[in-house]
Amino acid sequence: MEHKSEENLRLLQLEFVGKILAGFTHDIKNYIAIIKESAGLIEDIIKIEKTPKNKSEQYIEIIRSIEEQIQKTNDLFRYLNRFAHRMDTQLAAFNINESLEELFALIQRVANQKKITLARDFQRDIPSVYSNPSIFQFLIFSFLEERMTNLDKNSIITVKTGIKGSSVGVNISSEGVLRVGQDVQAMIPPEIRTFALQKLTGDISESNGNILITLPVSR
Amino acid sequence: MKKKDIKVLVVDDEVAFANTLSQRLQMRELKVGTAYNGEEALSKLKDEEPDVMVLDLKMPGLHGMEVLREIRKAYPDIQVIILTGHGTDKDAEEAKRLGGFDFLRKPADIDHLEHKIRKAFQEKLERTMTAIAFAEAGEFDTARKIIKEEDEEQ
Numbered sequence: 001m002e003h004k005s006e007e008n009l010r011l012l013q014l015e016f017v018g019k020i021l022a023g024f025t026h027d028i029k030n031y032i033a034i035i036k037e038s039a040g041l042i043e044d045i046i047k048i049e050k051t052p053k054n055k056s057e058q059y060i061e062i063i064r065s066i067e068e069q070i071q072k073t074n075d076l077f078r079y080l081n082r083f084a085h086r087m088d089t090q091l092a093a094f095n096i097n098e099s100l101e102e103l104f105a106l107i108q109r110v111a112n113q114k115k116i117t118l119a120r121d122f123q124r125d126i127p128s129v130y131s132n133p134s135i136f137q138f139l140i141f142s143f144l145e146e147r148m149t150n151l152d153k154n155s156i157i158t159v160k161t162g163i164k165g166s167s168v169g170v171n172i173s174s175e176g177v178l179r180v181g182q183d184v185q186a187m188i189p190p191e192i193r194t195f196a197l198q199k200l201t202g203d204i205s206e207s208n209g210n211i212l213i214t215l216p217v218s219r
Numbered sequence: 220m221k222k223k224d225i226k227v228l229v230v231d232d233e234v235a236f237a238n239t240l241s242q243r244l245q246m247r248e249l250k251v252g253t254a255y256n257g258e259e260a261l262s263k264l265k266d267e268e269p270d271v272m273v274l275d276l277k278m279p280g281l282h283g284m285e286v287l288r289e290i291r292k293a294y295p296d297i298q299v300i301i302l303t304g305h306g307t308d309k310d311a312e313e314a315k316r317l318g319g320f321d322f323l324r325k326p327a328d329i330d331h332l333e334h335k336i337r338k339a340f341q342e343k344l345e346r347t348m349t350a351i352a353f354a355e356a357g358e359f360d361t362a363r364k365i366i367k368e369e370d371e372e373q
Contacts, residue, residue, distance in 0.1 A: 026277060026304050026305040027304075029304035029305075029324075029325055029326070030233050030236065030304045030325065032304075032325070032326055033233075033236055033304060033325035033326035033327075034233060034235050034236045034239065036326040037236060037239040037240050037243060037326070037329075038235075038239055040239075040243055040329055041239050041242055041243055044242075044243055044246050048246065070326065074326060078324075085307055
């Protein structure tokens with residue numbers, strides 16, 4: 001009973017983190033929007049005013065560069081905002097491809113640092129699943145983090161999605177050399193696996209360094 | 220109809236954003252006003268109705284969704300485009316259900332927003348023309364009467 005209550009508190013804490021993060025990303029997106037409109041306004045003025053052509057081209061090029069950075073920042077914050085909202089509810093219908101794309105965007109920097117390629121092989125028009133969106137991402141992250149830590153440079157981790165009967169499956173495999181002393185079978189820490197199985201309404205199986213997660217299609 | 224005849228009201232609590240966006244839309248030959256919260260927006264409607272309202276959601280005081288609800292009740296001819304930095308898919312569905320014309324996320328491309336405003340205005344014009352045509356043919360009243368009779372029978 002005590003254990004259960006602590007677990008519920010942890011989940012509430014997760015929702016709290018999500019709410020704070022969602023509010024924060026909202027504010028940032030507002031500021032990005034202001035910067036974008038200000039840059040755009042300068043461009044509008046340059047076009048209207050009779051600025052010498054060589055100068056106006058130079059100014060517009062600088063504005064384009066600012067806009068490019070705004071776009072990149074905005075994309076990251078859009079993913080972060082969605083990620084924060086994954087913690088809104090414990091069970092919900094969601095698209096697995098979108099959820100994975102979002103997670104990839106947020107951990108891409110780590111993969112780049114470790115020179116590991118995160119490859120996607122997503123089935124298009126995949127139906128939504130009904131599960132715990134936050135725990136799903138947590139499970140995938142735990143697995144990817146373990147792989148990225150234990151695989152050597154230039155390895156490839158492939159995440160594949162597809163329909164399996166009345167479920168949607170996510171298969172993660174890797175190609176590359178494991179660092180010395182690493183066990184190919186040791187992947188998801190057992191406590192995370194047990195926790196995820198309790199919350200996900202789906203199944204997890206692991207073999208030969210691959211992992212398969214199946215979640216029920218949303219009715 | 221001249222371009223400047225399209226009246227737009229930008230409603231956003233971020234003053235810098237509302238002002239800059241208004242300036243840019245004015246440069247695109249739209250007649251633009253601004254309001255910095257939901258209450259001010261509704262108050263401005265009493266003096267002059269815009270054709271299109273560009274409305275933020277998360278504002279102190281009256282939430283954008285509440286403003287949209289009020290507009291649907293009291294000013295059904297105004298087209299509302301939601302422009303928010305806080306848009307979840309659930310918000311987009313809710314705005315659609317409440318009769319919002321479109322749902323855009325910040326930061327939006329100015330040309331895209333301008334296109335949506337003109338499209339919203341065009342749809343408003345077409346709706347008005349259809350209502351006039353029905354009214355002139357007397358079919359509008361007949362249609363309402365039939366619906367009323369059907370309701371009474373149930």
